[in-house]
Structures are given as C-alpha cells and as structure tokens.
Amino acid sequence: MKKNKVCVVGLDGATWKVLSPLLKKNKLPFLKSIISGSSYGTLLSPKPSLSAPSWASFMTGVNPGKHSIYDFMDLSEVNNNPRMNNSKDIKVPRIWDIFGKSKIKSLIINMPLTYPLKKVNGVMVSSFLTPKGADYVYPKKYQKLLDDIDYDIDILTDKKLGTLPLKTMSKDVRKTYLDKIIDISRKRLRAYKLLNETDDFSFSFLLFKETDIAQHLFWGEKELGDYYQELDKILKELHEYVINKNKDTSFVIMSDHGFHKASKWEFSVYAWMKKELKTSVKGKSSWKVLSSVNKKLKKYGLSPTSMTMVKNIRGEILKDSKVIFAKENGFLVSWQGLFNFGGIVDQSELDDIAKKLSNVSYRGKKVFKYVKRSNDVYTGSYVSKSPDLVWETNSDFAIDTNIFTKKIFKKRVNILKGEHGSDNKGVYIVKGKDVGNKKEKEMKMYDMNALLIKMMGISIPWYSDGVIPDFFYDRIDIKQKSLVENKISREINTLSR
C-alpha cells in the first residue's frame, strides 16, 4: 500500500493580519501560489492564546483540561513551587506516538515542550527551553549534523543577543535582530533537509518560531515585511524539496495563535481588587517566589527579565488568607494551597468576581472579551490545574500583574511592538490529497490534529476533541459500502415479505 506523506510547517503566531496585506501587495509569491488550490482559514488556538497550551493541543488533539499544559510555567504538584513544564508534563500521547504505533516514521523539528527528548519512531529536534549543553536531537547520532551547521535552538540561546531587547532598539540593533532571525530560519531549513535524508519519513513537522519573534519586535514596521519576504523564499525552497522527494506529499502551513499590536493600557487586577473587593496586599512572599523563578530560568539559560511569565508569578493574599493569583495572559487564578498561603478564594465568590470583571471598562471600552469559570472552558482530568477564572482581554488592554500598583489603569510602556494574549486567531493552509478548496473557514487546533491523523490514513483516537473539517474528503470504504447497503436492502426486503 502506498504511504501517505504529509509535511507540516508551523509559523509561530502567524496571522492573516500580517499575511493578507503582504499577499495583496504580491510580496509573498510562494504563499500566494500555495493558497491557490488549498483550503485555508483561521485556526483557533485553545485558551489562553499562548504557544505552550496551543502546541500541546496540536500534538495531542485535546484541550488543556486533558493535556494539562496551560503555560510554559506551572506549579509543582509536590510543593507548589514554580517550575517549567516539559515533555513529561503532557499527559496525552502525541501525534507521533499515534503514528509510531502504526509504523509511520516522523521527523519533528523545533516543537516546543519536547525536551527532555523521548523515544520516537523517527527523528526529533527539541525546541527552546532545552537546557544549555543538553542533548537536543533524538537519536543522538544525528546531533552532529546540526552542530556542524551551527544550528540555533532559539534566538534566546544566542550567545550575543541572549534575550529579546529590553530597551528601544537602535537602527543597528534592529538590523542585527532581523539578520539573526533570518539566519536561524535558514538553518531550520538546512536542518530539515539534512535530517530528512537520514530515513524515509512519512510525517514531518518544522516550526519557524522566528515569526513570533519578528512580530513581537517589528509589529507594524517595515522589518516584519522584510522577514516574511525572506521566509517566503525559505518556504518555497522547502516545498520544492519536499515535492521533489515525493510529488504526492500534502503540504500544511499553520500557526499556534494570532497576534496584535501591543496594548495601549494596563489594567491592574490588584488595584481593582483593592478597590472593589477591599483586599490588602502582603507582597513579601511574592518576591520570594520571583527569586525562585529566576533561579529556574537561569538553569535554562534564560534571562528572567526577558520572560513575561516572570511577571506572572506574583501572588497576593486576598481577604482572610484567600489567594488570588494573576497571570498576564488572560488569567485570574486561585490555586489551592498556592505558596502555602493556606487558603483559596471561596468558590462562591468567583461568579461574582467574574461578573464584576466582565463589566469593567475604561474610556468607553470594555477591558475583557469574556471572563468565565474554568469548567465552562476546559474539560478533562486536569481542569483542576487550570485557573478558576479564565479571561481574555480586549487588545487595547494588558494585565498589570505588579501587586504594588496603585492605579487601576495606566498607560503602557511598550518595548515589544506586538503581542498575542488577546488574539487566538492563527492561520491554516492545507493543500494535498483529499483536500478540497474552501476559503475562510474557522477550525480549532484539535481539529488540525484530527485532520492530520486522517490525512495519514489512520483512525482518530477516542479521547480526541478534534473534528475532521468539512474540506477533507473522508473516503468511503467501497467494500464496506457495498456490504452495508446490500445488507440493509436485503433485510428491508425480508420485512416486506
């Protein structure tokens, strides 16, 4: 039997907001050509609109309540200390595990949350959050191939640049960053080609995380277009390579979340709570936690101040030893026993808090798109790990997580130009066998997982949240068709006698 072949290209944070204007100006000739004859539209990430839960849903086909990943950072189940999530924390088999069971070989490059590397039927290259000096290719024998091309796992591990810029960038610095992310993207293509020659892979995945970096740094600026034009050439070369190897390979381009211009205003949950709920702040413990986070990040070669998640890890004692924990990317959280403060917000208060927050507005604009109880958003065994309240802000607002802020609203000082906490609308472009030509339909990240499993010709597992999209032609088994139709006809005839 002829094996199905699928190549998936991830463009972290890619959005039609960026792609459409560039396509209209004919700046992305390859993407334009691939869209023609494909099914494409908006790919909705799970809540929150962050890479970690979204890629975990891509890998597993389930919502965060089942795979247990809500952010790159989490709290230890043992002592509630902050810790980084890793590959061991995803509680559901990955798509390549399913393929491996069917003897399908996979090549996976740069998928987040794949460190520490696990055995895979194929080859895997881990992604950022791989500690310095650790093995990043499975099987290890292929790591030398990437070492020889000076492969960068991530821009954050670059010796010179180290982190995303914390100050306004000069023209020279902007160019340095742009050149670097173009260089990293080219190396990803080289890595793909080198590793692809080591075996006959039926399923392959390559993530360009540089799209996310470029959008954070250059949103609304010329350099973003420059990067995408270079990326278009890289994608063209990748597609030619894949099709030359096997002309029947299906080609998928997709992203994990949307993106938007950095917010104008900051809304302080703490200041609001102080006013509305008469809470008080005892911040000492928060700094203790922050210090613990910094230590963790250093272990991974990351500068604490470069990561927005650091700002997220701040707690507050609310009322009578009740804990509210705010996270910047759309979360108001109460965690049982967090930091051993010894209490949680009374569940009965949460509906009231959600209702009040939903109505908060500033200068005629509502702060939140929605504020919901977690049970209304997630399903599964790990819903208890999720925040009690889940929210998404309108893109004009970000959450100020500094527990000492006195003003409820303040103007935001933006260093990064773009962000994605308020935009879950990613993109998908699917071209290949049994795929129709439909435009602008929405599908969910779990659906993408289900689609890819079907494109590889196997059954979707029972626990999947995914739905096969309408544009995929799920073929009828001719043998079964004849058997069922004839049997029903025969039985109906018998009844009529």
Added chain:
Amino acid sequence: MNNLNWKIEQSVRVVKTTQKYWHPNIGIAFTGKKDSSVLMHLIVNHVSKIPKALFIDHGHHFPETKRNVEKVAKKWVLDMVVIKNDNRTSGLSKKQLRKQIDKFKIEAIEKAIKLEGWDALYTAIRWDEQSARSDESYFSKRKNGFRVHPLLHFTEEDIWQYIRKNNLPYNPLYDLGYRSIGEKGFTKKAKYLQGSERSGRDTDKEEVMDRLRSLGYF
C-alpha cells in the same frame, strides 16, 4: 459524499423503515452513553413523533450517567420509561451483584416491551464494539418483537465525530478517561493507545455477552 454522511444516510434508511413498519409501537433504549446519544439525535431529527425512551435504572449507574440522561431527556423533551431496580443488593459479592444487574437488565427490557406494547426497540449497538455483536442484523427478530440497530456500521471514531460535529451533550466521564461506561464498580478508566474499546469494562460480563444477548440483552 464523505464517509460519515454516507453512514448517516444508511442509518436513516433503517430508521425510516422501522417507523414505516412499527410506528407507533416503537421504543428507544437510552443508556445515557455516547452511542445512544447519537442514536437519539438521529431519530429525533428524522421522525415526526419521537418514540418513548427506555432507561434501565439498575441502581449502579455513575451519577454522571444519570445526570446526562436527565440532561438529554430535557433537551429533546423525551417521554421516558424508567424501569427501576428494587432488588436488595447489600451483602452481595461482586460476582453476585454482576449477575443480578445483568438479570435485571434483561427483565427490565422484557417488562418495558410488555408494558408499552412495543413491537420494535431501537438500540445503539455497533459491529466493531464487541465480538458478540459483530454478526448482528439491522432488524433482529427476537421472541418479543424486533430489535432495531441503525448504528451497526458506525465505528467508535464515527460516534465521536457525530457527537462533536453536532455538539451533542455527552457523559463527562469520557473526558475523564473512561472509554466505555458501564456500571459503577465494574468500569475502569482506559489506557491511551492500548486495548479495545470496552477494555475498561468488567471482564466477567464481556465473557458472557453472547449468553446475555441470547436472553434479550442489547
């Protein structure tokens, strides 16, 4: 036409034939589990008057199963026939309890058919779910009328695709790792990518399924 739509079309053929021959003397066995939700939705959408729904309350359902039955009954305004188990179960060994539940289910089906005067009873069994069901007919003649099985050709994947595409309510235990839901105390969570669909079910029951079915069980 794609695979699932074709399968739905075949199931509708079976439903329409059933309605033609036996309406209004038809019942639907409703267990509150995934397959019966699909069957119920399919029937609700293709008949002018929804037949009465039989729920066998043997006393050992998970609370989630009963809540789902109530939810679905409310959603589709079902006329429910509930046969309740009044037998004492305290002091029984697990094996004795298993036997008692199975016996009660068979008696409950017989009782409901007699009570309601049904000539045909829809059930949501599938060929691929259990070996004892792999030779089943769409219209199966029994001593007390017909059992009708519109979903025989559906697979486990088809059932979940149907539920998700139509946004049907389902038992939340599935999201907690139960792949096939039986009685409380006789059902375990499934392991991912391992075992068959009913691998979490009580093995004693699975082994005697052929015998149970010959006595009138689904």
